[in-house]
Amino acid sequence: MSKHNLEFYIDGQWVAPARLTKLDVIDPSTEEAFTEIALGSVEDTDKAVAAAKKAFASFSRTSRQERIELLESVIETYKKRSGDMAEAISREMGAPMTLARTAHVGAGLGHLAQALAVLRTYEFDEIINKTMVTREPVGVCALITPWNWPMNQVGCKVGPALAVGCTMVLKPSEVAPVSGLVFSEIMHEAGVPAGVYNMVNGDGATVGSRLSSHPDIDMVSFTGSTRAGILVAKSAAETVKRVAQELGGKSPNIILDDADFSRAITHGVKLCFNNSGQSCNAPTRMLVPRTRQDEVIDIARRVADETVVGDPRVETSMIGPVVSEIQFNKIQGLIETAIQEKAKLVAGGPGRPPGLNKGYYVRPTVFADVHNGMTIAREEVFGPVLSILPYENEDQAVEIANDTVYGLSSYVTSGNLDHARAFARRIRAGMVHINGAGGDLAAPFGGYKQSGNGREWGRYGFEDFLEVKSMFGYQG
Structure with missing residues (x-):
């Protein structure tokens, strides 16, 4: 499934952790470990954030066409690895293979394709009176994803972030991390520029907490329990960063x-x-x-x-x-x-x-x-x-x-x-x-009350990764 279980993807390369701490990944159908991963530290997280920050200066200035071509490459590579992805998801979180192949893998692909579709026609600029109102990438994003629909959540975060010109650090759930490793291999093979996409495995208390509080992270997009979402929001408040949350439900x-x-x-x-x-x-x-x-x-x-x-x-x-x-x-x-x-x-x-x-x-x-x-x-x-x-x-x-x-x-x-x-x-x-x-x-996609804030999917999810700038007097 993945050749890099004990490594992280940082600045365009697979790298060893600062200190190797292993965690078994359990197959829930057997209750036995089928592989292991490395758990990241604050040092690993800081290294990934630094790479994303460095890459933002150039990637945020890329053209629409460049990002279209990049997303097209990611999508084609994802399709080629769909079998590996389905196997990873089924083993790590227990989905039947039929569901993993169709709904799970298909959801990730669908969100990437949707980000590409929005990017093709999205109007980043508009004139109001004599003012240019432009939408620009929010910056360096921390993407913290859950175990229950791993590729659905990775796809609906990475796709729009990449489309608008953000750089990012992904932390998949340590309970179901193998699909995130496969996805990182896809991003590498697709030719995503160094530092634009980074991935560090780890737990919420260490990697998640550091990402949400890091002064060089401009936005946290988190999906998980309401309890954990509250902790993320509190941690992010110190640096007044944007927080988008998709949390629990009782529908x-x-x-x-x-x-x-x-x-x-x-x-x-x-x-x-x-x-x-x-x-x-x-x-x-x-x-x-x-x-x-x-x-x-x-x-x-x-x-x-x-x-x-x-x-x-x-x-x-x-x-x-x-x-x-x-x-x-x-x-x-x-x-x-x-x-x-x-x-x-x-x-x-x-x-x-x-x-x-x-x-x-x-x-x-x-x-x-x-x-x-x-x-x-x-x-x-x-x-x-x-x-x-x-x-x-x-x-x-x-x-x-x-x-x-x-x-x-x-x-x-x-x-x-x-x-x-x-x-x-x-x-x-x-x-x-x-x-x-x-x-x-x-x-x-998103909720009221303690189910979160912000919206994912389509144009609304796209806009969660954009800042709005007014340039007064743009037209004489």
């Missing part, structure tokens, strides 16, 4: 009474379980009319029972393990707590699925008769666990949906499109999926 999926229930419930349960439930925008709270909860339970139970959990390398596996022992134990604790708090267990429950005695596999689990006072309805589980919350009327559905510290995504299904549209406007979230619609890589 409501509101099924209105005029929806096609068989279709809507089936789709909602599958989407909740996708990627073993390890998605910040997963529809984990399904809101349904109380009078139809029994009907919903029957459908949800069937979908859960039909969900095949197994080895990521077996084609029939629909979901694999969760990423780590820490996550496994957290999910088991939340399932147990839900039972103690009298949520109705409809499917699944504690422990591993039958026949799986090793690996961090979680039973696809459904709870009903859940209300927002329960822990399972308030905390982000990050596992294949669905909560069904009954509502009396649509006003109460809105109240339940919005009663959360999060506001990342939401889902609304109705048999009448105008009905769904009107309801969607009442939801306090950065995104609403109407009637099963998927995401749009050209549209903004």
Whole structure:
């Protein structure tokens, strides 16, 4: 997968760490290490930042055409390494190979292609009265990415940063770092100029903290938990740098009474379980009319029972393990707590699925008769666990949906499109999926409240990496 596991990519070269500290990378399907990486230090991080700072002077002045050609090269090289990337993602975080090849690898490619598309036509300059308003690269960027959708997050940060002329230091999650190593090999092979892109593996307490507080970092783009995002923001505040955050979620999926229930419930349960439930925008709270909860339970139970959990390398596996022992134990604790708090267990429950005695596999689990006072309805589980919350009327559905510290995504299904549209406007979230619609890589991705700030994807994500300058008197 990668030849450089014990090295970092700094200033156009693979380099040894200042001091070699190794960390095992665990295959969650076996609970055994399949490789190891080097953990970076403050010295390694400073070296990478210095390289990015040096490169910014020239790279920020490159032409649109030069950056178009560079992104085209990155995209073509990424395509050539897609098999290696899929293998790395599946091994490090447990995604079934079919999902890794399509959704995971495809997401990274999609974001790179979207950055290229925006770059081709984006207007960096505009005249207002006699003033030239121009948009320039924000500077040296720290890109801190998570383990659950590694290439989705790397692609939607690196792509626009590169497109606008920023330089960067990437810190992938130390839990799933191998895909980041493969990506760094792609950047090198694609001919990215020395210092423009740098990568240092490491933990949040060391490398992440140093990046977010470093005086020569102009922007931190962070994706991860709300808890960690708060620490990043506090650390960045000392130098008043820009911070863009995509954090946690507890997304409501509101099924209105005029929806096609068989279709809507089936789709909602599958989407909740996708990627073993390890998605910040997963529809984990399904809101349904109380009078139809029994009907919903029957459908949800069937979908859960039909969900095949197994080895990521077996084609029939629909979901694999969760990423780590820490996550496994957290999910088991939340399932147990839900039972103690009298949520109705409809499917699944504690422990591993039958026949799986090793690996961090979680039973696809459904709870009903859940209300927002329960822990399972308030905390982000990050596992294949669905909560069904009954509502009396649509006003109460809105109240339940919005009663959360999060506001990342939401889902609304109705048999009448105008009905769904009107309801969607009442939801306090950065995104609403109407009637099963998927995401749009050209549209903004991000949330309200404690789900973060700033937007990624498409033109909106592109502009997060730009500063705005006014030049008064530009026109005589």
